[in-house]
Amino acid sequence: METGVKIRVRGQVQGVGFRPFIWQLAKRFGLRGQVLNDPEGVLIFACGDDTARFADAIRSEAPPLARVDAVETEPVQFDPGAGFEIAASQGAGAETRITPDAATCSACLTEIRDPNDRRFGYAFANCTHCGPRFTILRALPYDRAQTTMAPFELCAECQSEYDAPADRRFHAQPVACPTCGPRLWIEPGQGGDPFEEAAHVLRQGGVLAVKGLGGFHLAVDATNSEAISLLRQRKHRPAKPFALMGTLEMVGAHSHLSDQEIALLQQAAAPIVLLKRKSNDLPDELAPGQSTLGWMLPYTPLHHLLLAKIQRPLVMTSGNLSGEPQVIGNDEARDKLGAFADAFLMHDREIARRLDDSVERITPRGRMVLRRARGRVPGTLPLPQGFEDCPPITAYGGQMKAAICLIKNGQALLGHHLGELDEALTWDAFCQADRDYAELFDQSPEIVACDLHPEFRASQYAQTKGVPVVPVQHHHAHLAACLAENGWPLDGGKVAGIILDGIGLGTDGAVWGGEVLLGDYHGFERRAWLKPAPLIGGDMASREPWRNALVRLDGAGLSKWADILFADQPLEIARQAAASGLNSPACSSVGRLFDAVAAVLENSSEAQSFEGQAAMWLEARAQPSEAAEALGIDWAKRTGHSPGPEIETDELFRRLIRDMTQGGQTRPTLAFAFHQWLAIQFALRALRLVRDGEARAVVLSGGCFQNALLLDLTVQALGDVPVLIHTKTPANDGGLALGQAVIAAAKAVSR
Template identity: 40%
Template sequence: MIAKFFRINGLVQGVGFRPTVYRIARELGLNGEVFNDAEGVGVVLEGEDNQVLAFPEAMRQGKPPLARIDYIHMSDTPVKGYTDFTITESQEGKVKTAITADAATCKACLEDMFTPGNRRYRYAFTNCTHCGPRFTITKHLPYDRPQTTMAPFKMCPQCQKEYTDPLDRRFHAQPNACPVCGPELCFENARGEAIEGDPIDLTIDAIRAGKIVAVKGLGGFHLVCDARNPQAVAELRQRKGRDEKALAVMMANAKSAALYAEISEAARSILESVARPIVLLPKKANIDLPGIADGLSDIGIMLPYTPVHWLLFHSLAGKPDGAQWTESLCLNEMLVMTSANRSGEPLVIGNDEALEKLSGIADFFLLHNRDILTRCDDSVVRMVGEKPIFIRRSRGYAPEAIKFDQAIEPTFAAGAYLKNTAALTRDEDVFLTQHIGDLENTQTTEAYREAASHLAHLYEIKPQVVVSDAHPDFFSTRYAAKLADETHAKFFSIYHHAAHIGVAMAELNRKEPTLGLALDGVGLGPGKEIWGGELLMVKRTGFERWGTLLPLPLPGGDIAAHEPRRMGASVLTLLKKESLIEKFFPTLPNAAHFGSLVTNCKLSPASSSVGRLFDALSALLGLCDIQHDEARAAMLLESTAYKAVPHVHRDGFEIKGGQLNLLPFLDKIVCAHSSLDTQSVSQWAADFHATLACGLVQLTLRACRQTDYRGPIALTGGCMANRILTACLVNELHAQNMESYYPQKVPAGDGGLALGQVWLAHLALEAQADQFIFEGDR
């Protein structure tokens, strides 16, 4: 007879972990106890030595679906003579465990919901330890009901029995509820007046009538309408002020989604995962859905992930019995599910807030009386070949940790200005906040404060290191500087594009000098230049620039980012063909004399941005003169290129003095302008992607020869969201026998920047550097 204490850490609370320990201990014939505490899960086992020592492997093999075991540490403990195995109450202490992300409804709960006679038949808050809300309802750890927004709902005797039965899958499921004791739905008009009837059926009736319904979900509200009703979609766009940006849609299952999109096995596995992100999928030929993703090759589709979503499709399907329909039935119905907010503002999460802010947008409201503690927008994923790349990492993934291979100093990273997420570290874990968005107004900056504070409170983290972007005017930079001052923490500022390379280094746990391409819209360079197409060597104490794109003037400054026609005019001027500006862009103000603005360096600062280069080409090909949403011109260019097979124009670029010049390729397009048609525009667009990639790889090879660099090439920045460009870069590097890596755990763009900030600040501290610096062009 021996006794051992096992400390288990990871994602081990709120996922049915203790019942699994209970079951395995009973199967092994062991006595003892299991409990939650702030560090994770503690297990005391007594029994025969071979049975006790078999426990760790049995636990790893039989862990619950949502659990992640980071380590199991075994130590000796005195034999106390336990006569049974029990699950004991949670214990307090310093928080070392983590909270799981919200998880999509599991198959067992769907069976409960759609089996007539089951006490949870069509109940909108059905969940168990394998599914349901976690992060969005949790105030603090340990993850127990009083620490969640389910605290006001007292369980009825039947729910309490499930909750206390170790062999029930709802044992200690903190959001456990039923129609007798749990949250309830209600359906209201825009004046906040309740309407009698089944709230789900009333919602479907309104949607079928062409109305817009604000639906309260897990991490906020969605605005919902019939995606196949062009009038309803147009009305939603007009009311929300969303001109061009694609709208995400929800379909019943992958079989239904395949009616509209091409779905690979890898894409399907992500589409059906417990995270249930929006997946950007190639549209099938001849698909016409006006107003959904006009002009784009991809459509953003997600599957139901809450009971409310499933109930909506259940009603659309005619309320079939059993859960088989959730996988087997092919439904043509498609619902727009777009974030419920006015453009530029944070996601709405409260009932009163929704009625106040959305009454001019939504005709009706599907509400419930369970509070959302933390706003959390939908995640967005895209496939590059068979690998996923995050566009937005939020619901379903946040705040699950990115793991380092060693403990680092408690650090707060403030992130970027656009597509912001912040990060906090604890030991080997980096916790990124959910997607916050662009920090351009007081509502969003307040949401940023809330998210950062909640994460620090949840995990009891007091940062000793604070790191920000080097741009002094970002709200996130000012917030970080103030936090460092208040907490007497070490403060680092990291230049934007070095932090992008740092993201890939962090995912690889790489400390060695790393050569990488940082390709995006804009970021501040060390001399206050506007960077965006950089080849950098990043190391422990700083970075060097080994290459860049030929800078293009930005006529009028920031306005050029919203008017691709200005970038087109900039290119024409550099080609000494400014006389063609009026012909190419007749609506451009003062087009006949626009070249003088381009050559005025005070009014037209230069930028090496790849994003602005894409804008120029999109304008020259007649795809986009003005863009109301970021990267619209580039997305149209990519979608056009998707129709052709890309070819490299070896004479389309030049490399001089470490600068990659694509003007020769652009000159070809200008010369071919009079003969452009739909097919040739697609071919030019595709060829541009391939030629740009070839030029960037040649620039990289030049740096590799000069530095004798033999490591992986990091491919980072927001332009990596471009599937064609990323694939061309990967293939071109592979053809040169070079390894490449692009971020796959966080977005390659600004949404993942905080991870790179954390890693580079850590490397600088390891090297005992006071700052992370730029060491000049090479």
């Protein structure tokens, strides 16, 4: 026995080449001992003269996909043997972090392009620096037998790579080659090169179903307006923007690219990134009425090889029936996508769990996450100071953009985007995700949290778990999620939260959606709000913006303009419903205010074909200028920006109609002025709380802050006060579960 050190490494350290990295590092420092994976991460026993420098290098030189949270060292007596070895994984359970799927690395890309390499043209090349992870994992520890690669027995050459510590494929669980790995085919096919046949389908204007990492995509030629229209017709998706895939050169030819945006596109997560259109040479049908396009780079060898063959950008939209989750199985794809697709590019590696593509953008205030999914999940966030002793907690989020959050051992894992829980198959996916995360992370909650709304399916589900339930008010959860993401300590003091979204049940039983809250993790007060207006028809008001415009115009004494703008709608029936309150609850939603202004400016009574369509149109239409900014500031002054608790809209709509009809203002100018007005109104009320010493900072959260223009203008209006925003988690309901979880944790640790 000799005296050495035991080193525990915690974080994202499995499936990223960490053990071969440690092996090579130990050789460099002349150490003896071993390294292994176990449920807590990576465990090292080392003996030699340079163990201190060795421990320092573990953190400073970690592999590119690793995330080292802690390196814990203690003396130990053990038999180090004659050299340094990589030992077999030990134990069951899950304390370590699982690695998200990662885009193809440059080394693997070089191989599939090299005619002399044995992986030339192979669609499933990967190594410890890239490839599938979470989408193929069935259980921990992360070994090949626990993944969907288990059926593929390694050939001699792959086995040699897998066994060699100095090889970048050492213990890369998905390692494969054309001899032993997954195979690709097209159906119907002619027996030739699948990529050539797939490219032929796309060149002919057909729809191709492509099996990717987390599910199927439906692909068409993004330069072919007829093919795009055909896909919209078949998928019954008239206006919602399509995601695009192309090389960086293709992206740069059609959209403006900053250095930050290039870096985000090229990250291992490979998200869809919203980019400003450069020209109109791509069909308008890709994103009707929008000024941005959502682009992603190819992130698997399959995608790279397909793009190389077709030599043009592709639409890559989720392969699913409207409202349902993305298809992941081959038979499921044949059954459900047969009416959409003219051909299928298939393979025989199973997908363990569906993951949509992440969607992000770069704003003047940094990165913004709109949908957190492939490439980001299951990455974790460290809990802020004060939460160290909280028990295991699971939170179930809301009804829309559902996502689950688990808390365990000082970390919060915000799960992937699931969707709308009213859809039966999405509900099935939600229940499966709950079981899935609990098993993969060996977590059994002692407390569960949910939305205050008792009719949300996730809230009802929480009641069935057999442990104490903490209901959390919707907008309080938004505030807390932003605090947690920014590392705000448990007892860091109160903040002013500007929370703007669609709808959420308030503590008074009313429908909220535009509030200034004074609060922290422990509780909140509602200090200001948008003047409520009836939601005529309840949920129908979110689908038909004219209903929101009608009540705002009528309230401002502009009924004659409502009669002109929306003459084709049943206005009197709607007015009667609003007056009587029949299925028309009062609501302070800023989301519905966006709908109302968009309906007036667009002079349209058409229904929205997807959530947020009118608000996205309004943001895209807004044109910054000195005149527009001055107009917005003038509106704010004239509509009474004295910080009373209720923000009136009557004068706003009177000024809007006057400037449309008599002032000669363009609609882009008016759209910008509305954003400016809104930012000032809420900022003034939050600023009062800071200047009166009641709040230490301002939080901006809720789905309306996905609007980059509104976010920027609000931060500007707040001046030099500290402002916390979302950059890692969604400001929309996709982040609710994180807020619910930390609020429940605050209650638990404060008892």
